[in-house]
Amino acid sequence: MNQELIEQYVAGRLSESEAQAFEDYCLENPEFARQVEYEQRLKAGIAQVARGSTAEFIRAPHPLRWSLAAAASVLLAFVAMFYLWNPGTRAVPPPILAAMTDSTPHDGNSLRLALVRGSDTAPTLPPGMVRVEIVGLFDLEHQYSVALDRLEQDRKIDTVATLSDQRPNSPVSLVVLIDSRQLRAGPYSLRVRKQASGEEALDFGFVKN
Amino acid sequence: MEFVPGGELSRRIRQGDVSAESELIRQFEPGLRVLLRRRTGGDHGLLQDLVQETLLIVIQRLRGEGIDDPQKLAAFAAQTARNLAIASLRKAERQRTDVDSEATDRKADPTQSVDRIASDHEAALAVRALLRELPQPRDRLMLKRFYLDDHDKETICQELDLSEAAFNQALSRARRRFRQILEERGFAKRDLLSLGL
Numbered sequence: 218m219n220q221e222l223i224e225q226y227v228a229g230r231l232s233e234s235e236a237q238a239f240e241d242y243c244l245e246n247p248e249f250a251r252q253v254e255y256e257q258r259l260k261a262g263i264a265q266v267a268r269g270s271t272a273e274f275i276r277a278p279h280p281l282r283w284s285l286a287a288a289a290s291v292l293l294a295f296v297a298m299f300y301l302w303n304p305g306t307r308a309v310p311p312p313i314l315a316a317m318t319d320s321t322p323h324d325g326n327s328l329r330l331a332l333v334r335g336s337d338t339a340p341t342l343p344p345g346m347v348r349v350e351i352v353g354l355f356d357l358e359h360q361y362s363v364a365l366d367r368l369e370q371d372r373k374i375d376t377v378a379t380l381s382d383q384r385p386n387s388p389v390s391l392v393v394l395i396d397s398r399q400l401r402a403g404p405y406s407l408r409v410r411k412q413a414s415g416e417e418a419l420d421f422g423f424v425k426n
Numbered sequence: 427m428e429f430v431p432g433g434e435l436s437r438r439i440r441q442g443d444v445s446a447e448s449e450l451i452r453q454f455e456p457g458l459r460v461l462l463r464r465r466t467g468g469d470h471g472l473l474q475d476l477v478q479e480t481l482l483i484v485i486q487r488l489r490g491e492g493i494d495d496p497q498k499l500a501a502f503a504a505q506t507a508r509n510l511a512i513a514s515l516r517k518a519e520r521q522r523t524d525v526d527s528e529a530t531d532r533k534a535d536p537t538q539s540v541d542r543i544a545s546d547h548e549a550a551l552a553v554r555a556l557l558r559e560l561p562q563p564r565d566r567l568m569l570k571r572f573y574l575d576d577h578d579k580e581t582i583c584q585e586l587d588l589s590e591a592a593f594n595q596a597l598s599r600a601r602r603r604f605r606q607i608l609e610e611r612g613f614a615k616r617d618l619l620s621l622g623l
Contacts, residue, residue, distance in 0.1 A: 228576060229464075236464070237504070244457030244500040245429065253460045255605045261468055262549030262604075263573040266557070332475050354451045354481050388448045415609040417548055419474055 227256045255415070313399045314365045314378035317348060317392040326397075330407060330421035339404060339422040347395050351409055353419055355385030360412045363393055368404040368422075377405075381412065400425045429453065432499025439488040447485050454481065454503050461504060465511035470546045476514060480507040552607040556600060564588075565596050572597065 225231050226239050243250035326343035331352035342349075355361065362381040366374045377400070385391040391409065402425050410418040430449050438446035458477045466473045484503045487493060493502050560566050564586055571577045571585070583593050 226464075237508075240457065240461040240464075241501050241504050243460045244454050244504050247429075247453055247456040250456035250460050254456060254463065255601065255608070257460065257463050258546060258549040258608070259553065259601065259604050260573045261463075261546055262551075262553035263569060264468075265546065265550040266553045267570065267574050332471075332478055354455070354478055355448075356452055357445070357448050358452075388444055388451065413609065415605065417470065417474070417546060420471070
């Protein structure tokens with residue numbers, strides 16, 4: 218299997234039988250499959266960017282924009298360092314999203330999140346400190362990151378809290394703790410990603426009433 | 427990573443070996459994602475859903491009655507995924523031809539749907555980052571011609587006055603960088619942003 222064949226598959230130029238043979242080969246060769254997936258995602262990403270406008274493919278880089286971005290980054294770093302080194306200047310709230318261990322106290326409320334195809338309604342987060350079990354397929358040898366996103370109107374996503382280096386509790390579940398009291402009412406999503414893999418995150422939606 | 431033959435995986439899963447189930451997921455998930463990505467038309471949520479459903483079906487089957495030819499486990503998983511994709515497509519078609527306006531309104535409510543983030547945002551963000559980094563406008567145009575307009579290499583080389591070697595080199599560089607951006611992104615940037623805010 219070579220790059221040219223990957224290109225032909227991704228461009229949809231193989232016959233159905235050739236494509237199926239190619240796919241069978243991918244299932245037996247995970248590293249090769251990852252290479253193919255990057256090619257698919259590059260093509261899909263380009264199509265998605267171009268859906269808005271193709272200007273990004275044509276315009277020249279703007280030096281002033283880079284200078285402003287660099288200046289903003291430096292300022293952000295200074296602000297972050299100031300806050301980190303002066304803990305007295307800020308109140309430390311309890312974590313909204315935390316790792317769950319056997320000894321972690323919680324209110325006894327729990328929520329099970331799983332991807333359900335065709336579901337139009339999202340489960341509701343109970344009040345208090347909630348044990349949230351994320352049901353999916355996990356690799357026990359990898360660590361996972363979990364981000365709690367608030368889904369604003371007009372598809373805007375506001376990341377509320379993140380948690381990294383989490384180990385799944387079993388090949389089919391990962392458990393975290395969410396402090397429901399600190400969340401405003403509205404739709405949320407837990408984004409779970411296998412760290413250092415480049416794989417896409419899985420999104421588990423729920424609603425806080 | 428060592429590839430474990432289908433026969434061995436089947437036998438171990440049948441015996442209740444949980445690590446073999448993890449091994450099966452690790453081995454087959456990338457290939458299933460490739461196969462199903464082609465069949466889900468850019469619906470990221472559906473892709474994730476079908477990958478999970480396929481793996482669960484295969485694992486449950488191996489835990490229970492098993493499959494006729496364990497040596498062909500990969501082919502069995504691939505066919506299961508194809509069948510699920512076809513069933514999903516048929517279901518979507520049925521829904522399109524049997525539209526209920528009340529149901530359509532319900533689906534349009536952004537506060538109730540869990541599948542709002544359906545497209546591959548990470549890939550789009552990585553492409554944007556890649557485009558910003560590419561020094562030559564010609565390289566950006568080359569990507570557009572190749573991936574978006576589906577022009578063949580020869581035509582693009584002629585249009586942009588490129589040798590085939592230069593084209594392959596630029597494309598390979600862009601692919602490498604795209605992969606690197608996706609791998610680097612992880613949650614690192616999100617964590618930094620949360621800290622800053």
